[in-house]
Amino acid sequence: MRAEVMGMPSLSRAVALVVLFAAAIAARAEEAVAAVFNVREGTLGYTIKHRLHEVRGITHDFEEKLVVAPDGTARVQVRAKVASFDSGNSNRDEHMREVTHEAEYPYCSVKAIATGVKVPLDAPRRIG
Secondary structure (H helix, E strand, O other): OOOOEOOEOOHHHHHHHHHHHHHHHHHHHHHHOOEEEEEOOOOEEEEEEOOOOEEEEEEOOEEEEEEEOOOOOEEEEEEEEHHHOEOOOHHHHHHHHHHOOOOOOOEEEEEEEEOOOOOOOOOOOOOO
């Protein structure tokens, strides 16, 4: 049974409209929220180019933050301890720390912006 009071829609229609409106707001709110990723584990590779040679190495002591905005713009910031860089040659690593003034500048930082980044909404699904 539906009751019309002073020309207002029935209670069931009003509830349905409120639910649809709330769902629309929730969907827009999810779209408007940036995806934030903090990375503190893993391996970070690096390459140092010198006019006489190229050095590759790794570090496990780093922090990374990635923020992907709803428009697909991604901001990334990585910070690593210079003292943790390991090229496999301790003499070379010591010289690199000296040349980069590691005592004054203990961290190497990189900031970057990318566009067109899409964050998957669902985890990959297994087939079979």
